[in-house]
Structure formats: C-alpha cells, structure tokens
Amino acid sequence: MRERGMSRRRVLGIGGALGLVAATGLSASAALARRPPVTGAELRSALPLPPPFRVPLPIPSVLKPVGTSGGADRYEITQREASAEILPGVRTPLWTYEGTFPGPTIESRRGRPVTVTHRNELPLPTVVHLHGGRTPAASDGYPTDLVLPEGWPETAAHAGGHGMHDPRALVSRLTRDYTFPLDQRPTLLWYHDHRMDFTAPAIWRGLAGLHIVRDDAEDELGLPSGPRELPLMIADRAFAADGGLDYPALDPALRERPGVREPYLAGVLGDVILVNGAPWPVHEVDAARYRLRVLNASNARHYELEAVTDDGRRLDLVQVGADQGLLAAPVTHRLLPIAPAERYDVIVDFSGVPVGGRVRLLNRIGSGRARDVMAFRVGRKVTDDSRVPRVLSSDLPDWRRSDAVRVRDFSFRTGRMHGGHGWLIGGLPFDPARTDVTARFGDVEVWRLIADVHHPIHLHLVGFRVLSRSGRPPLPHDAGLKDTISLRPGEAAEIITRFDGYRGRYLFHCHNAEHEDMGMMANLEIV
Amino acid sequence: MATPATRPSGWTLRAVVSAHLVAIVGQPVFAGVYLTGDYDSLHWHAVGADVVTSIGYSQLIVAIVVWVRLRQVWPFLGTAAVVAAETVQYFAGLDGALWLHVPLGVMTVAALVVQFVAVWRRPVVRGEARDA
Known part of the structure; x- marks a missing residue:
C-alpha cells in the first residue's frame, strides 16, 4: 500500500508536469500565432507617414483611343x-x-x-x-x-x-x-x-x-454610375528614406536573381495603404448609393473591408459583382475579405449618413496603419434614382459536377527549389518548358486546390465557380464567376470551369506576387 | 496473494484505449497526405475525427464503469481530459484555427500513448476503497 501511495503521488506529479507543459505549449501557440492568420512580412517605411483621410482620392484618367x-x-x-x-x-x-x-x-x-x-x-x-x-x-x-x-x-x-x-x-x-x-x-x-x-x-x-x-444589359440595370461609380485600386507600399518605394529584392537591379530576402519569402506587405495611388485618401460623396469597384492590387496583403460610420455603425456592402462580372442576385456583406488580384463590385448607400458625416473603409485584419484604407465624407443631400435590382444577370454558367470530364488535385505549398526556398504547385516549381495541365478545348473540369498558407489562386483565360471550401458550401463572397480564389491556411476549395475561348499556352498561379516569382506558377495548355 | 487478474471492465478499457490510439494515429497521417495535395485525405481526416471522437466518448463510458466497479478513478480523469481536448480539437479543425489544432492534436496523441502504457503496464484491478 505504501508503494501504491508513492506511485500515486508520483503519478500526480507527472500528470501535473505534463499538464503544465501542455498548457504552456498551447498558450505559447496562442500568443505567437497570427490570429487572424497573415501570410507575409511587413516592411516599415523609413519616412514619417501622413495622417489618414487628408489626401483627396484620385480617379485614374480614362485613356483616349488613338483610333477607332x-x-x-x-x-x-x-x-x-x-x-x-x-x-x-x-x-x-x-x-x-x-x-x-x-x-x-x-x-x-x-x-x-x-x-x-x-x-x-x-x-x-x-x-x-x-x-x-x-x-x-x-x-x-x-x-x-x-x-x-x-x-x-x-x-x-x-x-x-x-x-x-x-x-x-x-x-x-x-x-x-x-x-x-x-x-x-x-x-x-x-x-x-x-x-x-x-x-x-x-x-x-x-x-x-x-x-x-x-x-448594354449592365448599363440598363440602373446601378450608380458616372461620378457615383468609383474604381478603387487598393495597394500597400513601403517607402525608403530617399522617397523611393522600398522592396526587399535579392537583386535590386531585377536582372539576375529573382526573389526577396528571407524574412519576406511569404510575401511583402507595406505599411502605407494606397487607394488609386494616394495614401489613405478621402473622397467627398453625395448622400446616395455609390458603386465601388474594388481591386486588391497588393502583392501579398489581404484585407477584410468594412464601411464604418463615425458613430460606429457598419454600412452594408452589397455585392453585385465578382471577378468575372455581375452576380445573379445581390449578396449583402458587413465584412468583405479581398485577396490579392480579386475584385468586388459593391454598392454602398451613404443616404443614411448625415451631411458632414464620415464613413471610413477599414481593414479588419490590418494592424497599425494598415487598419485604415480610406474615408468618404458625405457632402450633401441629393435625390438618388439609382437602384440595385433583385436580379442582376441570368447568364452565369451553371456547370454541374456531372458535367466534369476530369477532376484534378493541386497542392500549393512551400518547398525547395533550385537549392533555395520556393513555392511549389504539385511539388514542382514553375518551368516554362513543362506542360503541367493539358485540357481539351470545351471540356468541363473540377479542380481541387489545397493550400498550406494563404494562396490566392488565379487561372488565366477562364472564369470558374466555387463548388466548396474544405468540403463545406462556398462562402457568401464566393458567389458568381471568379478568376481568383483566396485559399486560407490549410484550406481546400473545389472549383469548376470550362476551358473554352481560345487554344494555346496559358498559366495558373498564386497571385501572391512573391510566391508567383518564386515558383508558384504552372502551365495550362488548352488543345 | 497472487497477482489479481484484470477484470472484464478492465479488459474493455484496454480494448477501447487501444482502438482509440490506433484511430488517432491515423489523423496526422491523413492531414499530412492532405497537405501534399491529396484532396480525399481531407475527407478521411474528417471521418477520422468522427471515429476518434466517438471512441473517446465510448472510452469515457467505459472509464466511468471502471470507476464504479473497480474503484479506479484515474482512467476516468485521464479520459475526461482527452475527450475535452478532442472536442476542442474537433471544432478548432472545423474553424481552421491551426495554431490550436496542430499542437493540441500532438498533445492528444501523446496523452493517449501515456494512457495506453498505463492500462497495459499492469493489471487493471479493483482498487482500495480509499483510492476511489
């Protein structure tokens, strides 16, 4: 009995020690992990940064044709x-x-x-x-x-x-x-x-x-247009002390050695958020609906956008279009994730905001200065004859799983390439001379894409629809026809598409631009 | 007095802990194969999660029986901890919270290995009344 008592005390001691190790390990993971997860490392600008919401939003000029x-x-x-x-x-x-x-x-x-x-x-x-x-x-x-x-x-x-x-x-x-x-x-x-x-x-x-x-069909919908349609190209950058854009290239001449310095292998994030080339701009709007045509042109930064009034109210972001055009019907978001190269066509209604009020477009997953994106200041009350029809389009392809003649699996993950660190598709770095996928013209295929960290996957030429994410139904923002899908860490998605339009050599790749340069591309030959 | 023999409830505990260990070892295997790009392994990882969790709850019932009939509480305490971890693990996996899912998964496997050794190391016999 004495022996049993000893051993019980020892068991408690060992159990306690193991419990302590487990608790310490999990706490360390909780403390060290990026929650929400972020893929990439931020470059810090060497210049003092301006306060947000001072610079007016530039609208890129429309190019005139030289011949028609x-x-x-x-x-x-x-x-x-x-x-x-x-x-x-x-x-x-x-x-x-x-x-x-x-x-x-x-x-x-x-x-x-x-x-x-x-x-x-x-x-x-x-x-x-x-x-x-x-x-x-x-x-x-x-x-x-x-x-x-x-x-x-x-x-x-x-x-x-x-x-x-x-x-x-x-x-x-x-x-x-x-x-x-x-x-x-x-x-x-x-x-x-x-x-x-x-x-x-x-x-x-x-x-x-x-x-x-x-x-013409889109023009006739009555969506906000003219000055109430705003293209927003969101991109993060960092500035060096001399005013130039800082970038951690291995070869600053950009001639011989591709890739970035080791801390930035997962992607380069900047600490300045530019919209149409201006840092944290502000735009004067009427108290009316606006159509925001949002592009994330950042190399690696993901955003989760929300439109917040100064009294803390979140405005609806009514999505009317995806990468490849109008949805069948509007989808209302409060929070809209957008990965590099994705586009969202979103209606925001400022009519409930008092004149003089401000609506900030914020990035919920940004830290520090990357939390702010831009702001809208409501200038005046107006009559608004724009509308958001319940039916936006009826021409979306309705490919079904049973239409697919082939299912392909691809993993997008880190690995070794050319003796260094790279990013691989199906275990291989990009090689222009290797055909990775040969698809027959007109074939419908299902692709299953699996990621280790964040990978926004882009297919050239075709649009696709999202069938599932990690075996569950697609997310609300997966609606419509896409050309880039944002995979989150450990996530898999099934997409379906039809390879038509043109024959020839195309690409599919990760649109984290650093990953893309470090191997994460593959050839898609349509024959 | 001769060494007491393992009782039927003790044998059941050994069997269910062994099955539990075999099932849980499959989970990192499927996860690893999945990350190499094998989509079907995600399905097997999900099925495995259901199997492991079900065995875990069965083990909890057996451990309660052992506690009641053999007056041994440690299998119950250990199993309760493992089942709690597996439940958290299940939802962390569904939620994509990999910072929690991966280390907790490793710890759960380790805990089951310890339990496996504990139940097989010596006979699972009736404990003293004061031990309960």
Missing part, C-alpha cells in the same frame, strides 16, 4: 519611368504606364476588340497581362513573351534568373501590339506586368492599371 476604325479601338501606352508625389512633399520614382500610377483606365465594350500598343521605355524587359481577360494566348502576356527595351542584348532575352530558356517565347523589341477581343461578361479587369521571375517588384514599382468592360 473597323469596329475596334486602338490605344497606345508608353511604359516609362516617372516620379509622383505620393506622400506629401516627397518625390517617389516609379515605373509607370503613361507616367501615372495607377496607369490610365481603358474603358471598353463587350465584344468590341481593343488593341493596345505597348512601348517599353523602361530599363528592363516587360510583359503585359490583362488579368481576367479572355485573351488569345499570343496576347495573354506569357512571362517569357518579353518586350525588350531598346539596346537590350538579344542573348539576354530569356532574362530569367534561373537561366531558363523558353523556345516558345514570343520576344519583341521596343513595342508590341496586344489584342484583346473582350468577348466576355462586363467586369473590372486590370493590366499589370507579368515578367518571368520579376512580376512582384514590377507591380510594386507601379506597373498596374484598370480596364473596364461594359455592355
């Missing part, structure tokens, strides 16, 4: 270095489309082709991709289809840090015509650089602009 003959519009865009006053009193050198950041907006009509002649006057090769465009492969901006600047040696054409040569690359010198048929649902697209291995720093330096597609 034969049922098509022709545009010219020069890519060149420029500087802009982003922070008050500070000049910031940028890479730009037409001298501005964001670049000029292209307004187009469904089915009316647009040709954009891009002229590269930047010091490095570039590639233009129209994100969300249903574009023939030759104009889709494949990462090795470079436009070389004048005087760039032809032998360096591949310009890839991995020395990858791509025999199928369509390289041009100085200029290139990109032709966009735009035979697609009306929506907000965006164009940005997509150069092999160096997409992230090029977008960071300013190579991004908006492209809107409209049609």
Whole structure:
C-alpha cells in the first residue's frame, strides 16, 4: 500500500508536469500565432507617414483611343519611368504606364476588340497581362513573351534568373501590339506586368492599371454610375528614406536573381495603404448609393473591408459583382475579405449618413496603419434614382459536377527549389518548358486546390465557380464567376470551369506576387 | 496473494484505449497526405475525427464503469481530459484555427500513448476503497 501511495503521488506529479507543459505549449501557440492568420512580412517605411483621410482620392484618367476604325479601338501606352508625389512633399520614382500610377483606365465594350500598343521605355524587359481577360494566348502576356527595351542584348532575352530558356517565347523589341477581343461578361479587369521571375517588384514599382468592360444589359440595370461609380485600386507600399518605394529584392537591379530576402519569402506587405495611388485618401460623396469597384492590387496583403460610420455603425456592402462580372442576385456583406488580384463590385448607400458625416473603409485584419484604407465624407443631400435590382444577370454558367470530364488535385505549398526556398504547385516549381495541365478545348473540369498558407489562386483565360471550401458550401463572397480564389491556411476549395475561348499556352498561379516569382506558377495548355 | 487478474471492465478499457490510439494515429497521417495535395485525405481526416471522437466518448463510458466497479478513478480523469481536448480539437479543425489544432492534436496523441502504457503496464484491478 505504501508503494501504491508513492506511485500515486508520483503519478500526480507527472500528470501535473505534463499538464503544465501542455498548457504552456498551447498558450505559447496562442500568443505567437497570427490570429487572424497573415501570410507575409511587413516592411516599415523609413519616412514619417501622413495622417489618414487628408489626401483627396484620385480617379485614374480614362485613356483616349488613338483610333477607332473597323469596329475596334486602338490605344497606345508608353511604359516609362516617372516620379509622383505620393506622400506629401516627397518625390517617389516609379515605373509607370503613361507616367501615372495607377496607369490610365481603358474603358471598353463587350465584344468590341481593343488593341493596345505597348512601348517599353523602361530599363528592363516587360510583359503585359490583362488579368481576367479572355485573351488569345499570343496576347495573354506569357512571362517569357518579353518586350525588350531598346539596346537590350538579344542573348539576354530569356532574362530569367534561373537561366531558363523558353523556345516558345514570343520576344519583341521596343513595342508590341496586344489584342484583346473582350468577348466576355462586363467586369473590372486590370493590366499589370507579368515578367518571368520579376512580376512582384514590377507591380510594386507601379506597373498596374484598370480596364473596364461594359455592355448594354449592365448599363440598363440602373446601378450608380458616372461620378457615383468609383474604381478603387487598393495597394500597400513601403517607402525608403530617399522617397523611393522600398522592396526587399535579392537583386535590386531585377536582372539576375529573382526573389526577396528571407524574412519576406511569404510575401511583402507595406505599411502605407494606397487607394488609386494616394495614401489613405478621402473622397467627398453625395448622400446616395455609390458603386465601388474594388481591386486588391497588393502583392501579398489581404484585407477584410468594412464601411464604418463615425458613430460606429457598419454600412452594408452589397455585392453585385465578382471577378468575372455581375452576380445573379445581390449578396449583402458587413465584412468583405479581398485577396490579392480579386475584385468586388459593391454598392454602398451613404443616404443614411448625415451631411458632414464620415464613413471610413477599414481593414479588419490590418494592424497599425494598415487598419485604415480610406474615408468618404458625405457632402450633401441629393435625390438618388439609382437602384440595385433583385436580379442582376441570368447568364452565369451553371456547370454541374456531372458535367466534369476530369477532376484534378493541386497542392500549393512551400518547398525547395533550385537549392533555395520556393513555392511549389504539385511539388514542382514553375518551368516554362513543362506542360503541367493539358485540357481539351470545351471540356468541363473540377479542380481541387489545397493550400498550406494563404494562396490566392488565379487561372488565366477562364472564369470558374466555387463548388466548396474544405468540403463545406462556398462562402457568401464566393458567389458568381471568379478568376481568383483566396485559399486560407490549410484550406481546400473545389472549383469548376470550362476551358473554352481560345487554344494555346496559358498559366495558373498564386497571385501572391512573391510566391508567383518564386515558383508558384504552372502551365495550362488548352488543345 | 497472487497477482489479481484484470477484470472484464478492465479488459474493455484496454480494448477501447487501444482502438482509440490506433484511430488517432491515423489523423496526422491523413492531414499530412492532405497537405501534399491529396484532396480525399481531407475527407478521411474528417471521418477520422468522427471515429476518434466517438471512441473517446465510448472510452469515457467505459472509464466511468471502471470507476464504479473497480474503484479506479484515474482512467476516468485521464479520459475526461482527452475527450475535452478532442472536442476542442474537433471544432478548432472545423474553424481552421491551426495554431490550436496542430499542437493540441500532438498533445492528444501523446496523452493517449501515456494512457495506453498505463492500462497495459499492469493489471487493471479493483482498487482500495480509499483510492476511489
């Protein structure tokens, strides 16, 4: 009995010790974990940052066509270095489309082709991709289809840090015509650089602009329009002491070694939130409905947007459209998550806000200065004849699981590549010479995507619908037709799409731009 | 007095703890395979969660029987802790709270290994009245 008593005391001691270890471990995990989870590391600006909600919201200018003959519009865009006053009193050198950041907006009509002649006057090769465009492969901006600047040696054409040569690359010198048929649902697209291995720093330096597609059916809905339709390109940046944009590139010349310094491997976050290129801007609005066409053009930062009045009331964010155009019916959110490259078309009604009142657009998952995005100040009472119809569209594809001829699984996770840290799809880093997926033209397929950390997955050419998330029904903001889906840590999603439109070599990739540059892309060949 | 033999309720406890351990070891396996990109493993991880949790509650019942019939309370206390952890674990998994799900999962497996050793190390016999 004495022995049993001893052993019981010992059991209690051991049990207590194990309990203490367990409690300490779980507390440490709770304390150290990023809750909510965040993928990426924040760069801190070396300059004093301005107070929020002082700078007026710029609206990117709409580009005028240089020709409109034969049922098509022709545009010219020069890519060149420029500087802009982003922070008050500070000049910031940028890479730009037409001298501005964001670049000029292209307004187009469904089915009316647009040709954009891009002229590269930047010091490095570039590639233009129209994100969300249903574009023939030759104009889709494949990462090795470079436009070389004048005087760039032809032998360096591949310009890839991995020395990858791509025999199928369509390289041009100085200029290139990109032709966009735009035979697609009306929506907000965006164009940005997509150069092999160096997409992230090029977008960071300013190579991004908006492209809107409209049609008569959408115009007739009566949604807020004109000055009450606002494109909002949200992007985070960080500023170096000299006023330039800070970026932790391994090769600051952006020529040889792709990727970023080790602390930023998961993604580069800035501590300044820009909307249409202005830091935490403010916009004067009428007490009426507004249509906000929101794009997250950040490299890696996710947002959860909410519109909050000064007395703490949250306004409804009524979603009318997704990446690939109008929803079937509006979906009301209070909190709207938006991952890099996603777009949401949202109606906000300021009519209940008193004149002189303010509505802040906040980022619920941001910390510090990244909590604020922008503000609206209500200027005057008006009559508002806009409306949000109960039925927005009836042309969404209704692919069913039974239509799918194939189910494919892809994992998006961290791994080793070329002896360093990389990001892999199905265990492999991107190789232009390897066809990862061959899909037959017209086939419906289900793709099951699995993530380790946050991965916003983007398919070129096609829109898709979300069937499930981790085996459960899609989330409210998954409605409609998407081209980018935000996977959260450990999450899986099933998407369904039909590979049609054009044949050729396309891509799918993670739109965390740092992940994309560090291997997380794959080839999609449509035959 | 000869070494007392394990009673039927003791044998039931051994069986259910053993089944519990086998089932729970499958969970990290399915999770790992899932993260390599095998979507079906997520389904098996979910099925496994149901199985493990069900066995856990069965073990709790058996442990109560052992407590009542054999006057041994430690299997009940240990099982109650494991079942509480598994319940939290279940919802942490559904919720995607990986900061909790992963370490708690490791600890739950470790706790079951300890229980497995405890029930098999020596006969599960009737304890002294004052031990209960």
